[in-house]
Amino acid sequence: MGASGFRRQGHITGARKEIQRAVEAEPNVDAESNRTGEDVQEHVEPEPNRTREELLALVDQYKGESFTDQLPLLELPKLYQPSDGPHLTVSDKPQDEWPPPNYTWPANTETKVKINELKEALKDFHNPPELIFELYRALPEPRVPYLSAKTRHRMLRHLSIVERKDENSMLRYMSVIDDVKEAAIPLSVKEWTSALSFASRYVARSTDVEVEAALTMWRDMEHIAGVKGSAATFNVLFDVSCKAGKFTLAEMIYKEMERRGLEYDRYHHVSMIFYYGLQRSGDGARAAYKDLIEADEIVDTVVLNAMISALLRSNEAEAAENVYERMKKAHIERSNSRLPPRDYKDRREINNSLLKLASAVKRGEVKREDAQRTSTIAPDLHTYRILVNYFAVQAGELDRTAKYLDEMKWFELPLHGALFNALFRGFATHGGIRYTHWTEKRLESVWKSFSEALNANVEGLYISRWMAAWLLRAFAKCSGKPRTIAVWEEIRAKWDPGEADLDFMMGILQRILEAPDMAVKRHDWVLGSL
Secondary structure: OOHHHHHHHHHHHHHHHHHHHHHOOOOOOOHHHHOOHHHHHOOOOOOOOOOHHHHHHOOOOOOOOOHHHHOOOOOOOOOOOOOOOOOOOOOOOHHHOOOOOOOOOOOOHHHHHHHHHHHHHHOOOOOOHHHHHHHHHOOOOOOHHHOOHHHHHHHHHHHHOOOOOOHHHHHHHHHHHHHHHHOOOOOOHHHHHHHHHHHHHOOOOOOHHHHHHHHHHHHHHHHHOOOOOOHHHHHHHHHHHHHOOOHHHHHHHHHHHHHOOOOOOHHHHHHHHHHHHHOOOHHHHHHHHHHHHHOOOOOOHHHHHHHHHHHHHOOOHHHHHHHHHHHHHHHHHOOOOOOOOOOHHHHHHHHHHHHHHHHHHHOOOOOHHHHHHOOOOOOOHHHHHHHHHHHHHHOOOHHHHHHHHHHHHHHOOOOOHHHHHHHHHHHHHHOOOOOOOOOHHHHHHHHHHHHHHHHOOOOOOOOOHHHHHHHHHHHHHHOOHHHHHHHHHHHHHHOOOOHHHHHHHHHHHHHHHHOOOHHHHHHHHHHOOO
16 A cells, blocks of 8 residues: 555545544443454354244244234246247347447557457456547547447446436446447347446436436337346336335336246345335335345345344334444454455446345255355444434434444545535534534534545545534534535535536525524524514
8 A cells, every 4th residue: 555545544434533523422332332352352253054934034024913924915926837829039049139249340540449449448447438538439430330249348347337317327338339220230238238227217206208218218128129127127216116106107117027937036035025115114114124125135245234224214223223332243254255346346246146045045056044144244334324324314323323433434434525514514413403413513523524534545534515514504504604604605605516506506505594593593592682
């Protein structure tokens, strides 16, 4: 690690300590939660052989008659149902592809050099999609016909795998899809599904607009292009329907999946847990978790994160915390336990390997217990994002928020921008009133930590419109208008917002300035004037 790497790590550690001091609400912290990793290691038990019963025990299961026994409401697909008629399918055989796999437009010397540069970049799976797209755009129009089928498919796969789908990544992928369509070259099922995913998931919150876009693209895929959707396609449609609150549509989508005899995999089981979380049904989420285990799918951090999220949405915070504590304990007990990878492409590869491993278990090639030992069940950054967001924003419990931020260090997790965003939302929601732990002094300390981390270029930290908006709302609530304007000037010095972001922030600032000054109100409360 270079000197800059040591400086970044130092700032991460310093920021965490500063936040811990800033948000610590209770002077006495439970001794059990403050035990060091070495203290816990002394009580390590022999590595368990995780049976179905032990996996079920990671999540609280109620005794006796329970609504869990009557769920899930959505029945699992019945496989291998008889066909209701001839269906158009797309052949995956290379000899049936058009244009032929090795056919390309003749290219001059300069174009050949650019094509070779693109091919070389595609050999490294960790090259950023921005680089791949830039090399592709350097080709002469119409671009796509100059690429062989292998290069084209590899490029689309590379562009489809991003850490966070947003407007830029969506437009990047869709522009290439448009070029392929213009060249009258068919798309594969996976490429159609990736396009569906971008169309429905590029925004933080799915609405009727994204649902309609996904359904329209699905209709084009099946009825115009003649490409039948796969299980992954239906999972994307189910996901966007759930997130938009269209639960009846979500049920209809899975009924269609059942009619076609498509099989559930780990993604569908996790989606079902998420579905019942949105329905605020903890029992439903437990039933979906039980179904996942009985289907011989592998339990890992992703599955348990989904359970934590579903239980918190169902107002079962204690049950969610129990899952988190058992994740920590199970990680410590396993001698070969690994931490989840930070790189999103590595995480994707692990998910794909778990899919293959579950298939091997179902075929009887691998024992269930042996496969389960290979999974990672330690808390990851997403675990803490779920917990901090709930306890900071919804529950308003600053002491528990501080506890989770402190425990991240045991799993070598750096502070992330989403955690700061949750803290600022917590101050905006729960600050500015008497007898609260969300005080002006603590807000100033958290802002100082965030500002110093930005100056140190800590990975994963940056200013976005939502970060800036919640930060201003937090200071407006806790400190008043003059301090809010001063903080906005500090933000502008560290951030170069685009025109759309600047207009958005001006609207936020205008509403703050037009509203009553919370600092004056709080002063009147103290004096008893109101």
